[in-house]
Amino acid sequence: MTTNLQARTEKFFDFVGGNALLVGQMLKELFRKPLYFDLLAVQIENVGAKSLPLILIVAMSVGMVMALQFGIGLQKFGANLYIPKLVSLSIIRELGPIFASLMFAARVGAGMTSEIASMVVTQQVDAMRALGTSPIKKIVIPRVLACLICLPLLCVFANAIGIFGGLVVGTFDLHLAGSFYWQKVLSTVTLTDYLSGFLKTFFFALFVAIPACYYGLNVERGTRAVGLATTRAVVTSSILILVGDYFLTKVFWVIQTWR
Amino acid sequence: MEIIEVSHFKKSFGNKVVHRDVNFTVKQGECLGLLGGSGAGKSVILRSMIGLERPDNGQIQIEGIDVTNLDEAKLVDIRKRVAYVFQNGALFDSMTIFDNIAYPLREHTKLKEHEIREQVLSTLQMFNMHGTENMLPAELSGGMQKRVGLARAIILKPDIILYDEPTAGLDPANTVKIQNLIVQLKGTGVTSILVTHDMDTALRVCDRLAFLENGSVENLGMVSDLKQDPVQILQLFIRGQSD
Ligand SMILES: Nc1ncnc2c1ncn2[C@@H]1O[C@H](COP(=O)(O)OP(=O)(O)OP(=O)(O)O)[C@@H](O)[C@H]1O
Ligand SMILES: [Mg+2]
Numbered sequence: 001m002t003t004n005l006q007a008r009t010e011k012f013f014d015f016v017g018g019n020a021l022l023v024g025q026m027l028k029e030l031f032r033k034p035l036y037f038d039l040l041a042v043q044i045e046n047v048g049a050k051s052l053p054l055i056l057i058v059a060m061s062v063g064m065v066m067a068l069q070f071g072i073g074l075q076k077f078g079a080n081l082y083i084p085k086l087v088s089l090s091i092i093r094e095l096g097p098i099f100a101s102l103m104f105a106a107r108v109g110a111g112m113t114s115e116i117a118s119m120v121v122t123q124q125v126d127a128m129r130a131l132g133t134s135p136i137k138k139i140v141i142p143r144v145l146a147c148l149i150c151l152p153l154l155c156v157f158a159n160a161i162g163i164f165g166g167l168v169v170g171t172f173d174l175h176l177a178g179s180f181y182w183q184k185v186l187s188t189v190t191l192t193d194y195l196s197g198f199l200k201t202f203f204f205a206l207f208v209a210i211p212a213c214y215y216g217l218n219v220e221r222g223t224r225a226v227g228l229a230t231t232r233a234v235v236t237s238s239i240l241i242l243v244g245d246y247f248l249t250k251v252f253w254v255i256q257t258w259r
Numbered sequence: 260m261e262i263i264e265v266s267h268f269k270k271s272f273g274n275k276v277v278h279r280d281v282n283f284t285v286k287q288g289e290c291l292g293l294l295g296g297s298g299a300g301k302s303v304i305l306r307s308m309i310g311l312e313r314p315d316n317g318q319i320q321i322e323g324i325d326v327t328n329l330d331e332a333k334l335v336d337i338r339k340r341v342a343y344v345f346q347n348g349a350l351f352d353s354m355t356i357f358d359n360i361a362y363p364l365r366e367h368t369k370l371k372e373h374e375i376r377e378q379v380l381s382t383l384q385m386f387n388m389h390g391t392e393n394m395l396p397a398e399l400s401g402g403m404q405k406r407v408g409l410a411r412a413i414i415l416k417p418d419i420i421l422y423d424e425p426t427a428g429l430d431p432a433n434t435v436k437i438q439n440l441i442v443q444l445k446g447t448g449v450t451s452i453l454v455t456h457d458m459d460t461a462l463r464v465c466d467r468l469a470f471l472e473n474g475s476v477e478n479l480g481m482v483s484d485l486k487q488d489p490v491q492i493l494q495l496f497i498r499g500q501s502d
Contacts, residue, residue, distance in 0.1 A: 034366075122349065122352065126306070128351075129311060129334075130309055130338060131362060131363050131366065132334075132335045132363070132366065133366050134331060
């Protein structure tokens with residue numbers, strides 16, 4: 001029991017320390033030549049372009065479900081008119097960024113961890129080092145940067161398509177006029193609303209990319225460990241995103257009310 | 260002159276002590292054969308020489324520099340001069356054979372793409388592997404991957420080469436080819452350590468043999484002397500196989 005607790009505590013500090021170390025190395029090597037722009041481009045395609053369909057489908061569904069749920073609740077009071085407002089605000093401020101990030105963690109985080117871990121297990125990472133090149137530069141930096149570039153963009157798409165999903169349900173099921181819907185959305189959502197959701201995705205991108213690289217690079221020996229590392233990375237990223245969301249929202253809230 | 264000097268090398272993994280106290284040296288231009296059973300820790304010693312593994316204690320001096328305390332950035336210089344030939348090839352599986360072999364040239368030289376092409380193709384030719392340049396590592400047999408790994412390791416013309424069982428799993432014809440290549444490289448002044456189970460290769464290409472067992476290295480003496488003593492060779496042969 002105590003040894004279990006001890007082992008868990010050790011693992012926790014290993015994780016925190018290991019990630020801090022990784023970020024430190026990354027920052028150190030980020031501005032040192034050579035920079036591999038070709039690798040960054042490949043990662044942007046893998047991480048961004050290839051995630052787009054998944055994120056669009058999820059965001060569309062979320063928007064449609066939200067509209068339907070609000071519709072069911074509000075129709076009773078004849079308050080259908082508030083649906084565009086509620087749908088757009090909840091998507092822009094919260095659901096768009098969160099769902100995009102969680103799907104991103106599931107798809108990109110898992111893919112990255114298992115790829116990096118397999119490279120470690122088959123000694124490709126050792127080979128990189130043995131040939132005088134840095135795995136931080138070759139593996140970590142392109143992936144972290146690609147996530148930082150792509151997730152916010154994916155979030156913009158998710159927001160738009162989510163609101164569109166609400167529009168579809170709003171017009172077909174709830175009998176709202178499309179023009180009315182758009183007008184309400186545009187008059188409700190402010191730049192602050194938009195940014196309070198959008199800016200979080202930069203943090204979420206790091207919450208996905210860094211644990212993925214950490215668990216991938218620190219995989220134990222053997223192929224079974226690859227699966228384990230992947231599971232851990234996705235779970236860690238998801239928890240960081242959800243818990244981090246609370247604190248980030250709080251921070252934005254403080255900043256907003258402070259002025 | 261001693262180019263490689265390992266002194267009081269200790270290494271454990273968890274509770275398992277693999278190296279208790281390893282000491283040996285390699286002279287300029289010499290080829291040391293390092294024998295030892297499976298799991299004796301031969302690969303770990305070679306890996307430590309280029310900083311892929313850190314000993315718990317002890318030093319490894321390469322041309323007078325202790326590599327055990329160097330950081331990754333400083334190790335780059337060592338790694339350009341000391342090639343490690345991985346036991347299993349360790350090829351980059353997302354790159355073609357061509358790109359694998361071209362990798363060190365692209366990273367560490369300013370050669371133009373057509374010059375790189377020429378060098379890579381002639382190296383492939385030398386390894387009897389022309390025509391495979393556009394294949395991926397997964398499309399090659401284990402023995403072929405191993406040869407590509409060897410080609411990639413020596414393309415920068417290193418001063419020191421650490422061979423980790425370069426002939427294991429190769430057919431006799433290719434084994435002889437690799438043996439000849441090692442002898443040829445030695446002829447150009449390369450210093451090397453050859454880890455192997457294969458006594459035939461060890462006797463053909465090495466100048467001196469050493470045996471890693473129970474966490475330390477026993478010097479067995481010059482190959483030329485050993486060859487006078489068939490009984491000892493037979494004993495070594497049996498010792499090398501007994502794992
Ligand atoms: N990263 C590691 N984690 C845990 N144990 C390790 C690690 N690397 C090596 N070992 C252990 O150290 C011992 C020596 O390993 P090493 O690979 O050097 O053996 P070897 O002499 O090269 O054997 P072989 O001839 O089979 O290649 C083995 O028992 C191995 O299990
Ligand atoms: Mg080995």
